[in-house]
Amino acid sequence: MGCSAGVRNLGFCYERGAGVEKNERKAFTYYKKSADMGNADGMNNLGYCYRHGTGVERDEDTAFIYYQKSADMGNAYGISNLGYCYHNGIGVEVDGDTAFIHYQKSAEMGNAKGMSNVVTNDWVHRNCDVDEDLKILLVKNKYQLSWIPYNEFTNIREIGKGGFATVYSANWYDRKREMNATVALKLLHGSRSSYKEFINELWAYCDIGLKHLTFLKCLGISKDSSSKDYILVMEYAKLGSLRSNIYSISQMVWKDKLHLLKSIAFDLQIIHSNNLIHCDLHSGNILLDSFHSAYIADLGLSMLANIRSKNEIYGIMSYIAPEVLYNRAYSMASDVYSFGIIAYEIVSGLRAFHDISDNIQLQHKIYNGLRPSIPAHVPRLVTELIIKCWDPQPDKRLSSKEIYATINVWNNEITNNEFTELVAQIKKADEMLNDLSISTPSFFEKIHADTIYFSRSLDTLKEQKSNETLLIISHDHVIGVDKDICESDIDYQESTVIGNADEVFALGNSYKNGIGVEKNENKAFFYYQKSAEMGHTDGMYQAAICYEDGIGIENDENKAFIYYKKSAQMGNDEGMCGVGYCYMYGIGVEKDENSAPSWYQKSAESGNSGGMCGLGDCYRDRVGIKKDENKAFIFYQKSAEMGNTNGICNVGYCYQNGIGVEKDEHKAFINYQISAKLRNKCGTSNFGNCYLNGIGVKKDDYKAFTYFKKLAEMGYADGMFQVGICYSDGIGVEKDEYQAFIHYQKSAEMGNADGMFRVVFGLGWSLASQYRLNWNTL
Template sequence: MKILKNKIFKFLFKKKSSSKVPKNEENDKNDDINDINVSTNDKTINNKKDDDDIIKQMEKIIENYSKFFTIGKLNKDVIIDYYKKNGNFNTKGIDPYEMSNMFKLFDNCLECGKTNTYKYWCQECNSQRFQKDFSNWTSGNKFIDNFIQRSQLQARNNNEVMEWIPYNRFKDIKFLAQGGFSTVFEAIWLDGAIEKWDYENQQWCRQVHLIDNPDHPDSGIPVVFKSLDNSSDISEDFLYEWETWLKGIHKSMNDTTPFIQIVGITQDPDTLNYMIIMFLAPLGSLKSNLKIKKYNPNDKFTNLFNISRQLNAIHKLDLIHGDFHNGNILFFNYEYGLISDFGLCRPVESVASDDVFGVLPYIAPEVLRGKPYTKAADIYSFGIIMWEMVSGISAFHNITHDLSLSLEICEGFRPKIVKGTMPEYVKLMNRCWNNNPDKRPTADELSKIFEKWSDKFPIELDEEKRKPVPENESEVIYHPEAYYISRKIDYTNKINEILAQNELSDKIEILDDNIDDNDSLENYIIEDDYY
């Protein structure tokens, strides 16, 4: 078997560039490249430019696509021909896969000769390979089989592939954590994830950590299992949530937004519960990194920019996360925290649609009162995470997570602002956790604000220059009844009853310190001495 060294942690994350395309002076003096999907904004290139200049313009346009492809000799003629026929590079709304076909930016498949849909990946040929193998495996559940098969047939690249992985292909399985409706384990996946097709040996090349010999004791890829309670007879309805999420991940790649990858499903032979397989995040969750973020304050700007980008991608698809908290943001390096656990935050067995599940400090007041979970509720959770990035501790860690706290949250109780927090950050945080969901910013606005702040306060990635957590830093003591795993929050009726008695129902608003809630923070100037 041909094995490739592991490239799992080379996630190819790239911050969106603010580079600008040279403009047509007469018509486009004020246009910028702000987003890859609106890169050219109908810009035209001066017809007098020679072919080299045309290629340079195209290279500028695809700068944000650099993780997908580069311009090579074979496709320069295609690009020049396209420009000369159309007079411009109007790529508005075109995703990398459409663009690859338009400009032949990926190499051709060595088998069918058609343009690859990704580096070394031909969707048409690989889907046929997967389909031929369908009869050689089964999960024992027709819904899971169909789910995995659809992911394989629709995979435009190796990151979109899921597999059925026999339990005996894992070793060194260890308990990691207990969730509200699941148990988390870590293990070593002996085979590693599919990377590309080996034409010479007619088999899959796989990503294997460190050692090229699969029989070597140190070979394999570190992964985590999320074992779903009572999932031995998992339903199609529950899998629909995962499939919706996976479709969202596929579409998010259109603007190069990174998401955590689900690489496969397996089954515990003892409990018969099904287990979701994801790559192990080396740095753990945000919860375990909060102190590090406190002592490296510029981290929060870049981290929250990338998190807000992911949240924005979710919301653009009319999806919501529904269980957004510091345990569901996983770090593969200092720079990138990836949102996880969409669709995995409730019990597998069917529940009433108005039941509230989650981690109490992050649940928006309107949800606690029985209103539907919305995009604005995710934004409320984002505001709590903003506070944690500054404080270095989990919100409400030292008090009981009970009816009393739920009621206080509905009445406007929020974590105390940390002294020295820059005023603009406080204003934005207050907007995020406003009691009125209509007054909260959108994820799109958040991503634009944090993009500018991350440019002004760049993250320090040099290990020697980063500040360690002091050895004398006091340990955070959690209240024994402060729960940071998802669970059912069954206080809605009592909360509404109490608030109605106090004549506060539907009239409570958190004080915003005279903030103009409609005032955009995009262009705020931040003084250099604020961190």
């Protein structure tokens, strides 16, 4: 009959693709044969197959039976897995005590998983005051996290300190790998009482590390014996941070610099592919294992689609995107801006804004266009990539996926010694680097005394109420405007910049957003129009928005279209998108669905996320173009990857309805959630509907009502009407016909047809009489 162990090993080879093409069905067949021959390891493997559906239909009851058989024969792995079944209710009723007994028994037999589960579960059960999220992470077997007692660490020494954490190196004996290891201990300040940041970072590392084995790994959790703060036990990067090695890196040949940039871009792409935004990316949390290998660390501030208040910034000013410095939400595009600053540091050997004081003036300068000066010896293609990363308009920045793809192509060209433009440029750059007079580190250490390179809380520009002189800046020209000076003085200052279109446009932005001056929509429009007359395409686009929405000028859709088209004809991608929108809906021009797609196409080809989303609409709804749901989904997804909230919402709609992609209600729910967090009207409405109808999530009337109410508070008529429905039918709130009528009436006043119908033909007549409500507003 043959050797049962050999038969089992043959199954293992087929399962892992070791020396033979991977074939899970054959793996199952050989495991089954070895189990039938009485092999305990085969029985354990067979349990695994039934539990995970490997080569056979998933069957948790049968999985439990084979784990039980393996355990009865004294197999340590079978005993440990049997504990897992009892722990998680797999094929058997949940029984924590029996689970612990099996974990303990397998641990006594030397099983590493059993040891980890004994320590973890014993600690969790004995610490009932531990946050539930942390308990879940500790007992989730897929993450393989260990609770590591603090007394197991030796030779502990501080290697870094930031606003929220202190990092130590330590020696530790890793029982799982049976080896001594140097680890990094990241102690999060105050996590003993508030572990939001701790849980965020732990979740992020666990989820990403599970999918991407090359990402910096979290090995376990511990707690400081004196402060009682929580500790993340991480892999140790022996060279420390990128910032501490910036001079040495600047002296490397370009091939090595680009390889390092590629590894950073790869990690950023991983973070973004998991729908996370880092929010605090800088050279201090890029860790180096060698000069050729880097990891992005510090995921504590990372988030799914910005759950943070717009008025709250945390980070290092030099790396924060201009739109975030003002008052806009963090996004994947703001992470890309930070990457651009990091890339500048690698190619220049200088810390960003190293010679400028961190203050409100620098914050205004960055918002209005100030960027570090890229040295002349940097290859032109690399310079262009960096400039695209820190473009003032988030929609125009590259995505992390595009950055990685570009640098990867460059690396391949260099490795293969191809005759390309990039290879020629870096050869010249390497020659120039050897000839540079700057050859000592002292040049790179001239840091301004007031420059701050640790993360901290900052006020947004919108929130700052300082009396110091504020700045209105365009590129290198600075105009001082004191908040307390009289209107005539402001007019005088403004009169000095009328000859420069960029500065006139900047004044329009300042008045529109209240930067350095009191917000004034009339003046904002005036300066946008002035800059437009001077040929400024962004001024034309902003003037179009003002005419369309009645900002600082009476609403005039015809003039809005004229300005959109002027800016589009001069190459402005936002204007192109605006023209497509006008043709699609007949705004200021006769409706022309055949013309809309071509303008959206031009805008999309220029990298505009709104154009991509509009093109998706055309393909989905057959507007002037042949219907193609696959293309619709592709364009929505591209738009979403660039942070466009309508694109994100539409990706959710596609998943909900199976448009161009396999139907997946959970993914629909996730995308609606992201767009709702970004205050997208459609996303918020659809997110509420998911809770109302149980789409991709458990039905929850109260949460449905909560999001409909948020939509109403955002000033949307649809939200007002939905809140009225909730009050009328008692959905997630106590039934209240008076409140229902009030919200119907408000939605009707805002133009909602359903609200008008309900007011007139529904509750309206009886309640109007009962409460003597005023009908004159309808």
